[in-house]
Amino acid sequence: MSTEPRLIQGNEACAEGAIYAGMRFYAGYPITPSTEIAEILARRLPQVGGKFLQMEDEIASMAAIIGGSLTGAKVMTATSGPGFSLKQENIGYACMAEIPCVIANVQRLGPSTGVATAPAQGDVMQARWGTHGDHPIIALTPSSVREAFELTVRAFNLAEQFRVPVILLMDEVVGHMREKVTLPQPGEFPVVNRVKPTCSRENYYPYKADGDKTPPMACFGEGYRYHVTGLFHDESGFATEKPEIIDWQLKRLHEKINQHLDEIITYTSEETEDADLVVIAYGGTARAVSRAVKLARQEGRKVGIFRPQTIWPFPEAAIGELAASGKKLLVAEMNYGQLLLEVQRVAAGRSEVHSCLQSNGELTQPDVILTKIREVYEHAPGN
Amino acid sequence: MPGTWEVRLSGSGGQGLILAGIILAEAAIIDGQNVVQTQSYGPAARGGASKAEVIISPEEIDYPKVERPDVFLGLNQESVLKYMTGCKENGLAIVDSGLVNHVPPSKARVYSLPITETARKQVGRELVANVVALGALSALSNMVSKESVTTALLRRVPKGTEDMNRKALELGFGLAEQALSAVVGEN
Incomplete structure (x- = not known):
């Protein structure tokens, strides 16, 4: 990467930040004003050995990145306006099944299709409560092109560290704005990878967590067999309706974030x-x-x-x-x-x-x- | 902020104003300045009124949009009526003489230049009107050096079109020189 300052768009900084963080699988459905993220990654991902998939809609895009993440890849999708509404169901699935992923939402004026090219910040509460049920969420919001890069890297780090979906809540102003930026060199920013299990395959409990409440995550294809569901589940990953286990799981999902607020909040x-x-x-x-x-x-x-x-x-x-x-x-x-x-x-x-x-x-x-x-x-x- | 240029480029969708704004911003980076470039456009790829804005400053730039243009470019009638407001006193406004019939009263120095006609007749492609305009406005304002804008242009344009674009830019410089000498002549 060049050390010369360049004129870079916010959406481009987001795409480059994702690649810097190690994102190698993107699935999405282009929508203004987030389209450049998809457009740039369609070109950039194959250059770094990654995969880009244009899906049939936003719901499928969200499902695709969840699947990609389960195989061990760092994954992302990007959207705007009504597209963010469509992603909500599967964002909840990612919260429940503890799937690291990043969703960039470049906010535009709503409700509904609103004005495609106009800025707004009307998705703040949707980022928090857009998917149903009690769940913690992390959302980061940049206000410059340089910060769009930095917070994208951070979004991946937090997603990987806590096994959660992280929302990069941009707006049209920052997404479309171009500024003079010198992109960081590799090594300049920390890049976090998810913790993998060290136990034997037979002894792996996918939702058994230690003190920090985030369980180690095995990749599909590495021989660890486990069950993934949006239903409440016990340590083995299989569904349960037992109130004490539901209580244990929901508390743990919240505690894994709430125990680390000082680290997460900037x-x-x-x-x-x-x-x-x-x-x-x-x-x-x-x-x-x-x-x-x-x-x-x-x-x-x-x-x-x-x-x-x-x-x-x-x-x-x-x-x-x-x-x-x-x-x-x-x-x-x-x-x-x-x-x-x-x-x-x-x-x-x-x-x-x-x-x-x-x-x-x-x-x-x-x-x-x-x-x-x-x-x-x-x-x-x-x- | 002293030394700051607020630039608003406007016209219809498809006239290449955002690209012109990007090239201007990149020229300013070559000159060692800070820049922010923004745009405002509708959903249509052609027609209407769209604008690209560039702020050039030796200082850090906070608010990214142009409030009062030091330099205004209008390449069609609709955009001039919509966006040529609030030009600074002693600012500079350039409009296309062939496409803009009515120029609203302005505190800026207004230059009506045959931008699109020059691109069509002397380069053979209306497509490069944005580059002719870029040449004219950079030479009239001196906000970026001719060398930097030439370098920035040649880095951005597709391979095989360098000569055509360089010619268009130089024709723009020429339009500026003619306009300036005409003003001196009148005095």
């Missing part, structure tokens, strides 16, 4: 220490907020920005700390208020929570955010 915060007002934003919107915060600082207003890179699990501790300090919080996002609900929940009345919401198919402009910052900043508590 965020950036700038100028929040002395701030009276902290704007919380992610993805493309965070770029507009960065500008607005600079302009507000020039006007003498003490404003900072908190930007989650891990959106799920929600960075509850960090936001809770901001709320406990009494700083005003302002959530800016391109939807009708989704992350806002989580911020309100965590703030729990300890600090004011305001919002700057836009869902009209255009990236929020810095002026709109600045106007809101001024309004919230001047507004005395309790008014």
Whole structure:
């Protein structure tokens, strides 16, 4: 890989990040604004000994990558808008059967087919709860091209480490934007591979986990025989309806994530220490907020920005700390208020929570955010 | 931000504006600048009004979209009416004289240049109108060097089309020179 800076698109950075992380099987159904990921990987995967499959639809694509992962490959699919809705059933299967995989969702304006080429961030709650039943989920959200690369690598690392589906929650702004980027060299970023069993084939229990709650995973074809199902199952992988085993399994699925929140959750915060007002934003919107915060600082207003890179699990501790300090919080996002609900929940009345919401198919402009910052900043508590 | 160029290229789908934006951004990278390139287009591959935007700056670029263009290009009437708003004072607006009849009032210096006609008559391919335009706007603005834009162009175009593209770019430089000397002549 060249060390020269290049003009790279967000979707291209995602594709290159996946290859860097060792992804060698992609199955998908192209849809705007995620199409470039499929297009680029169709060309790039054969060059590195990987396989690209265009499937008949999104449901089959998700099923195909689950199968690919069970054979030991690092796998991925990419989609947008209604395609993400179609993937949900099998995302649940991957949660239940503990299949490492990465789903890139380049958000576009919805609901339904909405506007194919317009940005939005309306899938935040769908990323969390799109598939039915209680389940933990990891979702990462980049706000630059460079970060699209980094978080894609990270998505694979987390998927492999915890045997979970990981959602790379991009938006059209970041997916289609091109920036000057120098891609990392091999070895610059850690690449994590799933833990394989060391026991004999006869003694392998596919869902028997030790302290970290994530069981070692054998690849199909290596001689370890086991059963995979979306039904609740015991350590052997066979279905059960016993309440105590259901309870054990569901708790373990949650604990394997919740025990590692500090490792999983990352965020950036700038100028929040002395701030009276902290704007919380992610993805493309965070770029507009960065500008607005600079302009507000020039006007003498003490404003900072908190930007989650891990959106799920929600960075509850960090936001809770901001709320406990009494700083005003302002959530800016391109939807009708989704992350806002989580911020309100965590703030729990300890600090004011305001919002700057836009869902009209255009990236929020810095002026709109600045106007809101001024309004919230001047507004005395309790008014 | 000082030294920052906000550039908006607009026209109809199929006129190659996104490619022109990419080449301009890559030329700026060769010049050692930071760049962000974005686009806005509808679902149709042809027609309508689409735009590509480029921000060039020695600083880190936060907001990736153009708010007030320093340089505007309009290659059809619809895109000029839709996107030629908010040009900066002393900004630069270039429109295609053959395809744009009505230019709304603007604070920018407006140049109406025979871009598509030059591509058709002097290169023999309307296809390269985007490259003629790229030559004209880089030479009129000096936001990227002629060498860098030539290098960036030749890296991007398909093999076998280098001569045609180089010619189109140089014709664009020529249109800029003529326009500038005409302005000097008027003074």
